[in-house]
Amino acid sequence: MALTVGTMSSVRGAAEGWGPADFPITLLLVQIGLVVRGLSDTVGWWFRTYRLEEDQLVLDQGILARRRKVVPYRRLQQVDISRGPVAQLVGLAAVRFSTAGDAGSSAVTLRYLDHRQAEVLRSWLLATRDRLTEETTDGGPSRPPPPERPILALEPARLVLAAVTSTSNLILVGIALLAAVVLTGANVLIPEGPPARLVGLTTSGIFLMAFGVALGTVTTLLDTWQWELASRGDDLVSRRGLLTTRNVSLPRRRVQLVMLSDNPVRRALGVVQVSVDSAAPAGASDGARIVIPLVDRAHVADLLQTAMGTDQWVPPPLTPRTAPALRRAVLRRVVLCALLGVLLVVAWAVPGTLSDSMLAGLLVGVLVVATAIGVPWGRVAHARAGWARTGTVVSFAAGVISHVQSVQPINRIQSARTTASPFQRRVGLATCAMDVAGATGAPSLYDMDAVEARHLRQELPRRAAVAPAPMPADFEPEAESQFSVVE
């Protein structure tokens, strides 16, 4: 039966295709879907209540299956406010709370609040959290909510620069350039002109890449417009966005990881992107971090010192990897380039259009080109990789096209691993990884000296219990373990 229907509809589809006649039906279905969603949202409004209790927030919702979520104020990790374009028009806002944990189930959202009410609610929640935490640590009197101090605001020109020089844009431009080179090469090499299919493919590819660049740039700009960073007591507060505005607050003491990333263009301009990550749930990729789109490399130390209240987060000078790592970095890239080149030559030679001497010449050429690309690439990769360790943080750096340096507090390390392939073992190297709470990948360094890597693995996770937090001197430690998931 199903088969018949399928065949019939496919016959009909083949005969008529999806034409304008189908359009109203599709539109109707979309409309019905929207109405149903709107209705369930409207009805749901009557069933959605929230209550602020003395030490926790209770949210009840659900029409048929009632669900209750409880967020103890003391567990609050972040409180974000976001406002979509329509919400801005009618003066609404959504408040999202997240609590620490790796499960991703511990984020609670209150939608459709009056936006002024949302602001009040947020500052009240943060103040209450601070008051409760303080009471358990020293029992002292409650202080008034601390004032907000601006740290950094990015002007439009910098935001445009940040959006344009993103690594994904560079990759797209690179592919487009490659396509252009192929097209020009084909024009020069083939006297009767390149086949129409090749021309069509490359030009549409170039247009597609250009579209991707434009789209990515505009999206990033809309997301980061009017970017501001401030501090309020122990919290970092970030505001951004044009259509959807976001207001993220992140307690400094929960910061798990600071990452500095750049790419060749940003490096040439002397700028870097800084992200500050906390251990928020896996689903909350947006709220779990504050990303500073663009900072002058020269100002990174100052900025981190102002933002974190201490210079212990400033990336320490890196120790380079050992000489075997350099040899491997070069060798791996030469081999990779050579393999790719040989594959290309073989694919060309298979139809039998090449004589043996031409084939041999091409293979030698491939080896020369592979060496010419692989050696400098490997040397640069080696020069930009390294690691460092201070009393409070450990730092790994690596990458050529996308270069990332991580700064990770030792007292936040969860566990550590080293892995070594047979090739690495033969020359006494290993990959070292430090696991960080949450679902983000562990910062790691490839081809470290095996003895050093083993030493870090054995020592750092153990020291995590006693290592001092990279925090200002007047910082009061937390009273209890931070990783309780809200039920």
Add this chain to the structure above:
Amino acid sequence: MNDAPDLDSPVGGRTDPDASVPDTPTSPGDTSATTVAVALDGSVQRLDPRIRRLWVVAPGIPLTLIAVAVAVVALVRDATGLVVAAPFVVLAVMLVLLAVWAVLRWRCWRWSVWPDAIELSYGVIVRTESLVPFHRIQQIDIRRGPLERLVGLASLEVHTAAATSDAWIPAVDEDLADPLRRALLERAGVDDAT
């Protein structure tokens, strides 16, 4: 982790599955009532040797089913004896390879419990060594599949707040899994100072 394997250690390395679990606390300072048969001295432990059989049998079952199915199809299509036998020859070769791999894998597996951390080392080709301090332990699962229950084994999975943390001991004796978990969790509670 290059220490010589210690096959006579009290945990996991027992070759006789019927031997009783020693029920005296092995750490000198431990006066609690719980019987802990776990040495917290970092001595090198191996997986329970019975896991070698499981590592062959578990993938062997679907392989055998596939071989039988292929042979049946061949018989139905009136194939000659050699074609019917071929899947079983392939099966035999694969089982031998699995057995070799299981022995190698078992030889490369080491784990040890220190007073403050649990440490693993495994991998035939890519060697992984992992250290999880007790104070980060969030939860420990004991898992026992049907085959594991049949031979009396259990696997222990230690979770931290990091999704990437790696502490999974695939084979300990079933009588040892619970004391081991309790010993680890006790430590996890004591050292939770951060």
